[in-house]
Amino acid sequence: xxxxxxxxxxxxxxxxGNPMLPVPYRVERVRRETYDTFTLExxxxxxxxxxxxxxxQFNMLYAFGAGEVPISISGDPNDCPILxxxxxxxxxxxxxxxxLKRGDMIGLRxxxxxxxxxxxxxxxxxxxxxxxxxxxxxxxxLYHLLHDRRKYRRISLLYGARTPEDILYLRELERWRGQxxxxxxxxxxxxxxxxxxxxxxxxxxxxxxTFDPAGTIAMLCGxxxxxxxxxxxxxxxxxxxxxxxxxxxxxxxxxxxxxxxxQYGPAFICKxxxxxxxxxxxxxxxxxxx
Amino acid sequence: MEAGEQFILEAAxxxxxxxxxxxxxxxxxxxxxxxGAIVYExxxxxxxxxxxxTDEQGPGYYRxxxxxxxxxxxxxxxxxxxxxxxxxxxxxxxxxxxxxxGTQGAFRIVEEVPSRQPRYAFLGVRACELHAIAILDxxxxxPNYTDPDYKRLRESTFLVAVNCTQAGATCxxxxxxxxxxxxxxxxxxxxxxxxxxxxxxxRAGSSRGADVLAALTTRVASAExxxxxxxxxxxxxxxxxxxxxxxxxxxxxxxxxxxxHWEAIAQRCxxxxxxxxVCPTCFCTTIEDVTDxxxxxxxxxxxxxxxxxxxxxxxxxxxxxxxxxxxxRQWMVHKLAAWIDQFDESGCVGxxxxxxxxxxxxxxxxxxxxxxxxxxAGAHAP
Numbered sequence: 183x184x185x186x187x188x189x190x191x192x193x194x195x196x197x198x199g200n201p202m203l204p205v206p207y208r209v210e211r212v213r214r215e216t217y218d219t220f221t222l223e224x225x226x227x228x229x230x231x232x233x234x235x236x237x238x239q240f241n242m243l244y245a246f247g248a249g250e251v252p253i254s255i256s257g258d259p260n261d262c263p264i265l266x267x268x269x270x271x272x273x274x275x276x277x278x279x280x281x282l283k284r285g286d287m288i289g290l291r292x293x294x295x296x297x298x299x300x301x302x303x304x305x306x307x308x309x310x311x312x313x314x315x316x317x318x319x320x321x322x323x324l325y326h327l328l329h330d331r332r333k334y335r336r337i338s339l340l341y342g343a344r345t346p347e348d349i350l351y352l353r354e355l356e357r358w359r360g361q362x363x364x365x366x367x368x369x370x371x372x373x374x375x376x377x378x379x380x381x382x383x384x385x386x387x388x389x390x391x392t393f394d395p396a397g398t399i400a401m402l403c404g405x406x407x408x409x410x411x412x413x414x415x416x417x418x419x420x421x422x423x424x425x426x427x428x429x430x431x432x433x434x435x436x437x438x439x440x441x442x443x444x445q446y447g448p449a450f451i452c453k454x455x456x457x458x459x460x461x462x463x464x465x466x467x468x469x470x471x472x
Numbered sequence: 473m474e475a476g477e478q479f480i481l482e483a484a485x486x487x488x489x490x491x492x493x494x495x496x497x498x499x500x501x502x503x504x505x506x507x508g509a510i511v512y513e514x515x516x517x518x519x520x521x522x523x524x525x526t527d528e529q530g531p532g533y534y535r536x537x538x539x540x541x542x543x544x545x546x547x548x549x550x551x552x553x554x555x556x557x558x559x560x561x562x563x564x565x566x567x568x569x570x571x572x573x574g575t576q577g578a579f580r581i582v583e584e585v586p587s588r589q590p591r592y593a594f595l596g597v598r599a600c601e602l603h604a605i606a607i608l609d610x611x612x613x614x615p616n617y618t619d620p621d622y623k624r625l626r627e628s629t630f631l632v633a634v635n636c637t638q639a640g641a642t643c644x645x646x647x648x649x650x651x652x653x654x655x656x657x658x659x660x661x662x663x664x665x666x667x668x669x670x671x672x673x674x675r676a677g678s679s680r681g682a683d684v685l686a687a688l689t690t691r692v693a694s695a696e697x698x699x700x701x702x703x704x705x706x707x708x709x710x711x712x713x714x715x716x717x718x719x720x721x722x723x724x725x726x727x728x729x730x731x732x733h734w735e736a737i738a739q740r741c742x743x744x745x746x747x748x749x750v751c752p753t754c755f756c757t758t759i760e761d762v763t764d765x766x767x768x769x770x771x772x773x774x775x776x777x778x779x780x781x782x783x784x785x786x787x788x789x790x791x792x793x794x795x796x797x798x799x800x801r802q803w804m805v806h807k808l809a810a811w812i813d814q815f816d817e818s819g820c821v822g823x824x825x826x827x828x829x830x831x832x833x834x835x836x837x838x839x840x841x842x843x844x845x846x847x848x849a850g851a852h853a854p
Contacts, residue, residue, distance in 0.1 A: 200583060200620050201617070202565050202566075202772075202774075203565075203566060203581065203583055204566075204581055206579075206581065244761070246568060246570060246579045246770055247568075247570075247761065247762075247763035247767060247770040248761065249759075249761040250759065250761060250772075272788050273788065285577070286577055286578075287577065287578045287579055289568075289579075289581060431787060432785070432787065432792065433784065433785055433786055433787055433792070435757075435758060435759040436757075436759065438617045438619075439611075439617055440611070440612060440617070440619055440755065440757065441756060441757050441758065441759065441777070442755060442756030442757070442777070442779065443756065443758075443777070443784060443785070445779075445802070445806060445810065447726075447805075447810060448809070448810035448813035448814055450814070453616075453617070465726065466729065469729055469730075470798070471792060471793045471794065471795060471797075471798030471801075472729070472792075472793075472798075472802075
């Protein structure tokens with residue numbers, strides 16, 4: 183192993199059976215989150231459905247005939263067997279998923295990948311930095327932290343969206359803000375006429391958050407450029423790279439390391455990631471076209 | 473018969489091996505000439521083999537030539553590799569049927585169960601190819617992640633290896649530690665001897681190999697014959713057409729992500745994907761979901777894919793590796809460096825196919841050397 187190599191961890195939670203075969207689920211509810219983003223709530227069409235998931239893991243969602251896409255799980259890990267996926271309708275498959283109605287069938291494979299370090303965060307301050315739809319894969323971690331609130335010290339969620347209309351889970355954010363047991367700060371890149379909140383990139387929220395850098399676990403999800411600047415600022419604050427966790431995205435088609443598409447240096451994002459501690463990806467993070 | 477004992481099978485009796493394998497229910501696949509190349513296809517008799525032919529190879533160059541003897545395995549490797557049978561280029565994973573007139577309402581997924589489950593016997597597997605199959609085993613049949621179709625085919629496949637008694641101009645298995653002699657992973661291994669009578673030294677590497685060997689008309693190999701076979705392997709090892717210095721290569725490649733030499737390669741690379749298709753270890757595939765015109769019937773297919781296409785790294789908004797430079801870098805760094813982190817050994821077995829079948833004649837050994845020399849020169853610069 184060289185200094186430039188990313189250390190790979192075996193994922194003991196590989197799904198059993200034929201991993202390429204979708205398991206039928208039924209759509210229970212379709213919730214419109216923003217103008218282009220919606221959440222599917224699904225239950226297994228027949229028992230037992232997929233195995234329990236870790237916050238940060240993803241499933242492959244199959245829309246009949248249209249194709250399959252990897253989507254992070256965005257619901258509460260304790261709500262098994264209900265699965266929530268928040269999806270932006272941007273391509274052929276996500277648009278087909280968007281057209282689903284209550285009672286429709288969907289095929290799911292998973293759960294795949296590594297999760298957020300919720301165990302490592304016990305007795306630590308937790309800083310969560312989310313950009314845009316990057317909040318969706320972090321929501322299960324938030325549910326988990328709030329479910330076991332006593333185990334963690336200060337929790338901060340710093341969230342940046344493009345515009346006020348892009349803010350995800352608005353009502354939930356408002357409710358959590360009223361709970362006094364976590365700090366939530368939101369900023370937008372462009373505010374409209376009615377916006378009186380923060381304007382600017384998500385890193386501008388960091389100086390206002392209270393955390394002990396040496397005793398903090400940071401979880402980051404959003405565009406790569408956003409995470410790059412968040413990492414820079416967190417490290418300036420004194421948070422060591424092995425305490426900063428990023429969720430990396432690449433083309434994924436199988437979820438089991440067979441198709442090869444998600445390779446990121448020596449890592450297969452689908453089984454070694456998508457969540458990596460920053461020290462493991464530092465040599466290639468932010469490099470063009472890796 | 474003792475384990476590892478060597479026998480002599482006269483070339484005229486090689487047909488007995490094909491019959492014995494067929495008798496045990498194996499579909500024998502071996503080298504055969506088609507379209508001016510030696511490819512792997514079903515073989516039924518010894519006459520299907522490329523008797524008296526050899527291949528001349530070089531960067532972007534492959535030609536068949538007549539030999540002046542009747543050698544049956546007097547060539548190296550062609551454009552096909554055994555992955556074509558173990559991990560077919562296109563494979564249907566499932567079919568799905570809509571149950572409510574074309575809406576997405578309800579559908580049923582039916583797993584693909586092959587109507588015919590072939591049991592292959594591969595005849596003429598070279599040492600580098602045995603290593604390539606062992607590498608595919610690690611990728612596709614690890615304890616945590618197993619492709620069920622691959623595992624089934626692989627377990628039922630009988631491997632007849634053939635030692636290389638001559639090295640091709642694009643061969644570098646000696647550098648990769650994968651040849652020219654087969655060390656393990658075979659059921660039977662043959663070494664073709666042409667001096668004196670045309671015969672094969674045969675050794676079993678498994679109990680099912682020993683069973684097949686017992687059914688053949690053989691005699692125990694003499695010390696001279698064993699010595700002759702072994703000296704021919706030494707000769708092949710000493711006459712490799714190419715060399716790849718693997719010392720520190722992994723770290724060297726990881727250090728080279730930003731090196732300008734990738735751009736120099738990209739000036740020649742057509743990103744045609746030939747190297748990945750002929751490579752015996754390249755395993756990348758794509759998933760295609762398709763429907764028929766009625767929209768009631770859907771299928772999922774797995775097809776070979778290549779990191780040299782722009783679609784390979786497509787993410788919403790565009791391809792991550794849009795330049796040829798980035799795609800060649802991904803292929804070579806994966807093959808020679810990242811593979812070691814992923815699967816504990818190099819992904820390259822030194823077969824030289826990517827050199828011969830590159831239309832631009834790009835030579836992975838030469839490019840690795842160029843990167844090494846460029847870095848050494850950089851290190852010594854003031």
